[in-house]
Amino acid sequence: MTSNPPRDGEGDQAQPGGGGPETHRAGEEPPPPLGLAERFPSPFRGGSRELAFIAALRALATHPAARGLLDDAAILPFGGNNLILTHDMIVEGVHFLPHDPPEDVAWKLVAVNLSDLAAKGAVPIGMLAGYTLSGAADRDAAFVRGLGEAIRVLDIPLLGGDTVSVPAGTPRSFGLTAIGRSEGPVPSRSGARDGDTLWVSGTIGDADAGLRAARGEMDSPALLDRYRRPQPRLSAGQALATLVSAMMDVSDGLLIDARRMAEASGLGVEIDLDAMPLSAEYRAACGDDLPALLAAATGGDDYELLFTATDVEAIAAVSARVGLPLTSIGRMRAGSGLRLAHRGAPVRYDGPLGWEHHAG
Structure with a gap:
């Protein structure tokens, strides 16, 4: 996390456009790029050779238990x-x-x-x-x-x-x-269906901000603890297993992991950045404007649960029972790619979606 160079943009996975995030409505002059990388540099972001190596391993991992190394x-x-x-x-x-x-x-x-x-x-x-x-x-x-x-x-x-x-x-x-x-069904990341609601547990972005605290760039003991001491959501996962169509954890960044779930399910995904849950500590340290939202959504090490489901009442009951916020942040849709929205307007963002192991 400390020495990985910025990786190539992934413009084909988001709304087509320029080099930074932006929102605008018809008839309005689009704003200039917001310079996310300059405002919130993150060592989680880098290029990738990991996918090529895993693809080579799939020829060896032929046992059904391996799930094709896709989970x-x-x-x-x-x-x-x-x-x-x-x-x-x-x-x-x-x-x-x-x-x-x-x-x-x-x-x-x-x-x-x-x-x-x-x-x-x-x-x-x-x-x-x-x-x-x-x-x-x-x-x-x-x-x-x-x-x-x-x-x-x-x-x-x-x-x-x-x-x-x-x-x-x-x-x-x-x-x-x-x-x-x-003893029951085991969710995969590939079971999402068109129209399913996308949910996430806890809060997003704390660990990436906590890394900056660990590097002396800010002072926040709470965020530092989220980086150094992630909490696996075991009780929530066990309670959700029979209710979800797909589930995975957020390790490399919310956007990149949501895209991975959508791709594995043969779908596209839409995410409302305003709905993404941020902690009070994150808001105090980093704000909640669009660059801060994108920094949270592309940071790594959250280790929250990302899942799709349709039964809102059942999800609310699980949230109350395990004492953990479960927040709807978007939906799965027919097609492909990732679409982002902020304050009701599409977001054009061609920057990195999260962390992948860099090439070189």
Whole structure:
């Protein structure tokens, strides 16, 4: 997250137009570009070679449980239930800063994997961890303390793993495989239907702003905590699993992940930026004008649930039961591409939609 260059624009995924966001109505002179990248620079944004590599792997991942590597987890039928298997890695300088406390790095490693389980409506049953030993015994001990806290608070046992030693000064990387189970339907990201309402849990943009706080660019302990200590929405995911047509977590940015869900479902998607939930802390630190909304919508590391559903009353009941806001922000539509609106007017935006691993 700290050294990725701005990636190429994705103008074919939004309304065609110039190099920045804008809204205007018929007969009005369109405003000049707002310079989002200059106002809200984000290290989550970069170019991509990840998709090409995953495409090559699909030729190998032919087991039905792999879902063609088109989802966030593998679904393996076992003993009348489903085992949900996911693996995520985090890398120093990409997913966490070198000076981030090791306790928080450990928490984040567990949380981002459990977020994938949450999006499948799964109950966590165990995890396997891979750890890089870099010769700093105090950091290793702090990481273990943080891992122990995550195990207790998030209620998932450590079942095993592996360690590897690297020379001092080598960027550290950690991996974790999380295992869950589900007795009912397991939502995919590809089940959305034309006309379904698009919903998101919690608030959006806090972690991206929290990263700026971690880099000393602003002072907000609440936003810093959202960046360093994401909360996997396990209870909400389990409650929503039978109500949604599609579900995934928001890890790379709301816009890019909504586009991915729409593409996987063979649809287009419309998002009302004004409906996007922002925290009071985000509004105080960053504002809520169009550039601030787009910065929130394209930032990464939210780990909220993004889902489609039609039963408004049932979704409201889940929200009340789990104590988590669930907000409708748009809808799925026939066709393709991403359309954005702000204050009732279309938004022309050709900037990056979120984070993808850069080329080069």
